[in-house]
Amino acid sequence: MANELIWIILAIVNFTLLLLFYKWFGRTGLYIWIGMATILANIQVLKTVDLIGFTATLGNILYGTAYLATDIINEKYGKAEAKKAVWMGFATLVTMTLLMQGTLAFEPSADDVAHEALATIFNLIPRIAAGSLAAYLISQSFDVWMYDKIRKLFPSDRHLWIRNNGSTGISQLLDTIVFCTIAFYGTYPTNVFMEIFFTTYIIKFIVALVDTPFMYIAKRMKG
Numbered sequence: 001m002a003n004e005l006i007w008i009i010l011a012i013v014n015f016t017l018l019l020l021f022y023k024w025f026g027r028t029g030l031y032i033w034i035g036m037a038t039i040l041a042n043i044q045v046l047k048t049v050d051l052i053g054f055t056a057t058l059g060n061i062l063y064g065t066a067y068l069a070t071d072i073i074n075e076k077y078g079k080a081e082a083k084k085a086v087w088m089g090f091a092t093l094v095t096m097t098l099l100m101q102g103t104l105a106f107e108p109s110a111d112d113v114a115h116e117a118l119a120t121i122f123n124l125i126p127r128i129a130a131g132s133l134a135a136y137l138i139s140q141s142f143d144v145w146m147y148d149k150i151r152k153l154f155p156s157d158r159h160l161w162i163r164n165n166g167s168t169g170i171s172q173l174l175d176t177i178v179f180c181t182i183a184f185y186g187t188y189p190t191n192v193f194m195e196i197f198f199t200t201y202i203i204k205f206i207v208a209l210v211d212t213p214f215m216y217i218a219k220r221m222k223g
Helices: 001-042 060-077 080-105 115-122 126-153 157-185 189-212 214-220
Strands: 046-051 055-056
Touching: 001 046, 001 060, 001 080, 001 189, 001 214, 055 157, 055 189, 060 080, 060 126, 060 189, 060 214, 080 115, 080 126, 126 157, 157 189, 157 214, 189 214
Parallel strands: none
Antiparallel strands: 046 055
C-alpha cells in the first residue's frame, strides 16, 4: 500500500479516535488524548518516510490531533481549561523523557533483548529534546491565546473553521520554526534545512485542514 494512502487512512483513524475518546470520556478523554498523542508523536517522529516525493517524518498527524483537542477544549470549556491541557501535555512529555533516561541507566542483563531498541528510541539527543519541549510549550500556548483572540473577532458558529484553522495554522508554523531551528539549524546545509522546514510545515498545515470537519462534529457533541 502506498505511503500516501496509509497517511490518509491514518489521519482519518487518528481524528476519529480522538472524537471517540471525547464521546466516551468527555473532557477527561481530551486531556488523556493530549498526553498520549504528545508522547507517541515524539516517538513516531524518529521514523522518516517518502511522501509525494519528499522525505518526511511521521508524528505530524498525532501532533496535529493534540492541537485539535486543545481547540475543542478552548471552544467548549474556555481558555483556562485549554491552558491546563497544554501544561498537562508538557508535564507528560517531560515526565516520559526523565523516566526513560532512568530506565536506560540500568545495566541490561546478558539475556536482555530490548535495551538496544529502547536506547535507539529514547536515548536523549539534547538538541532534539530541547527543540521538542520548547516547540510544544511555545506553540501550544500560542494556539490557546490565538484561538481566544480569533473567537472574539469571529464568535459565530459559522466561523468555527476560521478559529480552528487560523489558530492552528499559525501555531504550527511557530512550532516548526522553534523545533527546526533548535534541533537542526547548523547541522545541515542551508538548502537541506529549508527543505526539512518547508516539508514539515506543509504536512502540518494539511493536517490542520483535515481536522476541520472533526472540529464541527466535536462542537455538536456533548462532553
